[in-house]
Amino acid sequence: VIKHLLSLFHMFGTPAFVHSDRGSSLISQELKTFLTANGVATSRTTPYNPQGNGQTERYNGIIWKTVQLALQNRKMKPTQWQFVLDEALHCIRSLLCTSTNATPHERMFVHQRRSHY
Structure with missing residues (x-):
């Protein structure tokens, strides 16, 4: 850590x-x-209270769903999640947010990300 x-x-x-x-x-x-x-x-956070990290828990769900889709797409087992994690995160960071009209990458680094996806 x-x-x-x-x-x-x-x-x-x-x-x-x-x-x-x-x-x-x-x-x-x-x-x-x-x-x-x-x-x-x-x-x-307080013990046994995942709601204390609600925003993080929600985002973890989005990440896991994206990883699962990548695994399905490649016909890989769930235990192989680490092999598709970077690609899943790349996809999430490249999605346009309609409320800001920018991707998470653009908001963080103030430039568009080059991508072949």
Whole structure:
């Protein structure tokens, strides 16, 4: 987790806070020390309350549905999800949002993504 957070911090800057569920990898002393050393405050959802992360849970559902469609399209087993995840995320990030008239990629990076899909 720390390795991936560090990569994100280098790419996008260090956030003021990180909000997470109470997964064991997200409440370790090592992670707490890392975040504190980098000046990052933390907050957590209440136990057994996925609604506390409602927006994230909803988006995870969209990601999983897209992964399932990619698996079906390639006649692959659900256990092979990691082989289609990047493509699924690419598709989601390339979808036009009608309320903003931009894709998630365009909103994040302020330019259109080149794609062969």
